[in-house]
Amino acid sequence: MNKMNQSGWKPGTPVAADDAAHHPTVTGNKALMLEERLIFELGTRETCGLDLPEPDTDAPSRLGKFARKQPIDLPGLSEPETVRHYTRLSRQNYAIDLGLFPLGSCTMKHNPRLNEKVARMPGFADVHPLQPVDTIKGALGVIDELSHWLIELTGMSAVAMSPKAGAHGELCGILCIRAALEARGDARKVVLVPESAHGTNPATAAFAGYEVEDIPAGKDGRVDLEALKARLGPDVAGVMITNPNTCGLFERDMKAISDAVHAAGGLVYCDGANFNAIMGRVRPGDLGVDAMHINLHKTFSTPHGGGGPGSGPVVLSAALAPFAPLPFITKDADSGEIHLIEEENVGDEFPGSFGRMTAFHGQMGMFTRALTYILSHGADGIRQASGDAVLNANYLLRSLDDVLDAPFGDAGHCMHEALFSDQGFAEGTSTLDLAKGLIDEGFHPMTMYFPLVVHGAMLVEPTETESKAALDQFTTAMRSLAERAKAGDETLKTAPHHAPRARLDEAQAARKPVLAWQGDKED
């Protein structure tokens, strides 16, 4: 199959001199830019890349009448072909390891390799979740130590470690709120969420059985405290506030918001996606927060892995701690002994716990990485990291706010991310065009069209692991792109021009979904 040469150029015929730089190749490859076919086009059902014993067809069976009769139709590749296939694929990805990855609210910071080494120690990697407790004391030790620092850094009372990612942590926190309210016989129906919130917030509240209502934002990009107070009442279970918020601003009134919600009988959920901006400097517990998830894959440097796995421990206030899900650990104050509490020994001592949110103990592989990160940075490094993250974002904000509209540029310093709008772009040129132009300049685009409260939003989060030189290069590229967007540069509208693919037809993908390989029907 070769659909890469669509120019009409006949292989073997001479290429015009002025076309040499752009002429097609027989293979579709362009030197180091290598095309790669699917495993279904490369492999066969008879190929295997591992040495396994040949099955004995007369071997005894205890499968009853359920032995497989139909083929699975899975191709295999030899080891060299497998390594080459995935290595070639990998080169079509952008990654933190390649350059600045300024996705707002995603905290794409460097992933330290020591974390990876530690997670692979046999004592962590090769341990079963249901081994007898005597054989997993180190695992419980990691959970205990990480829990301790998460609680200290947030000023909370307890932490539920098992949630598998940020949104799962949100769910855990909201369920704790619901369980606490139900325990006092106070069923409430509504959760208030600001319009600027990440989509997981309203989705989570709905998934937990709540109705969702918007909290209006003020002109300064922050929650409108008076409007919020006016909406509070006996039907409001709680609020979900992101702090620092998705406009990159610290919610100055957070304590007043919490006090008002508590006075009205509700509870406060804080989305901790942006905790990187304030770790070591502000403790959410001091601001009246009752529950907050922490994305270990953002703030605590565990890798994003192309979309997970994440890890979303939830710190809880004293009011919510009794409702934490199973399993959890307790520590004997005198002996220092750590106990694993699960179904078999939860007994009557923890009547509030609402049960499991996942099998086993959560993302142990992320706990070891996050603890390694915390110990590496130490108390001084953690504070320096949040400081540098905020410094880098403000530096970008002030390096670009003369060429790009910064809607809250006058609202004071930003936190870890800088927000811009598409105001001033030529008619017909969009935020998307600028973002795709950024790809040609060798950067990953920023978060686009989010938060929804800003037109054509561009949310830029550099993180603390970028050097000044990297920021300056990014700024130079952004300034050029901003000028081109204002001038309505036509070539920007078809960018990227230098990526492995031009713009992809997303409408076709959704209209006629092809979600599994269907065989090479077209050739």
Added chain:
Amino acid sequence: MRYLPLTDIDRGAMLEKIGAPSVDALFDDVPSEHYLDGPVEGLALHASEMAVEKHMRRLSKQNVAAADAAFFCGAGAYRHHVPATVDHIIQRGEFLTAYTPYQPEIAQGTLQMLFEFQTQVARLYGCAVANASMYDGSTACWEAIVMAARLTKRHRILMSGGVHPHYVSVAQTMARFTPEHVDYDLPALDANPGDEALIARIDDETSCVVVQYPDIMGRIPDLQRIADAVHDKGALMIVVNTEPVALGALEAPGNLGADIVVGEGQSIGVGLQFGGPYLGLFAITNPKHVRQMPGRLCGETVDADGKRGFVLTLSTREQHIRREKATSNICTNSGLCALAFSVHMTLLGEKGLTALAAENHRLAILAADRLAKVPGVSVLNDTFFNEFTVVLDRETRPVVRDLAHNGVLAGVSLGRLFPGGDELENGLLVTVTETNTEDDIEALATALEEGLGAEEMA
């Protein structure tokens, strides 16, 4: 601090550009009474790689690694050999340090891999469409239940006693807060997986029936028979699989009447890791249901030059577009574990998966037959793949703990999985994979002989 590139000279120049006197001044929106003026109490200062590694190694040594014991634990988490290639590929920075592929022009590596992964999972399960992964098997199971409720507009969930109790517990937790109600009875300590009893409980209110294949005690239920009864009542059949290697030997659930197949993919490529991160698999047999599916989907399309490419698609189901009306709140899933699964599955291919399954089954039969000869031990199962239940003449938990002290991790006691399950307390779930040797099996049998014999004498 080795992860922070800025120098004090840089910081000074940047502050000047910003017009702020200090980094602390950038936090002037934080009310001063809530701004910490010093480092976190009790946490040491930054530490070298060497020092941190030493600390973490000390903690790791307090665990008994599976490789250092005769190891027979399973129950939803399985020890299989992970080829060296798998770990090499997932540590390539272009995969490891990439984000969710929202910018397809520079994420074709991840996207093509996900498209291949979806196809591999769909074929393994005998389904039409699989998604790009969920957190793990237990959460995928709940998402399947919610999807079934959306399709049937019914809310009674019938869960077989053979479903992993952690999966049941997750469903029961979520059902407390949603319109769903879970109908579930503990399994019986019986060779028969109880298909008839389950079928008898299906009624016109039932939204879905959840059956595990093979089940938590290693038994193999008759999916087709249950599915026929489920469909007679207009309900949906959800099949849970916690051991994908089994599907190299057993017929695919999608070929036996399942509507939604979910499972844990950890066995292929991921490793034990004390329970996470793992890999939720999610697939459906009827492609018309795709718009009710949770999670990310990768689809094929073309770029502006007509070249084939891949994108995340049908995102109008998802939270970042639909907010409170989304099919799920899931965002980050298990991308890197999906890559590990896909690489391992590519190395195996159909031939390798079949051979791997055969080897697991061969050794499991060997172990079952050997343990049956131990006085005080009987094998419960008529059918099994690589995991079966033995019944001891006493409660198994103390026996398992004692054997652990002698370097034998004998399996998972049903008493731990089903506290309060009375007769189940004498059950022990034993799992045998290609990583076990015949010597391991002999060590387990001997340890049980000694353990049970010594107890009797005492």
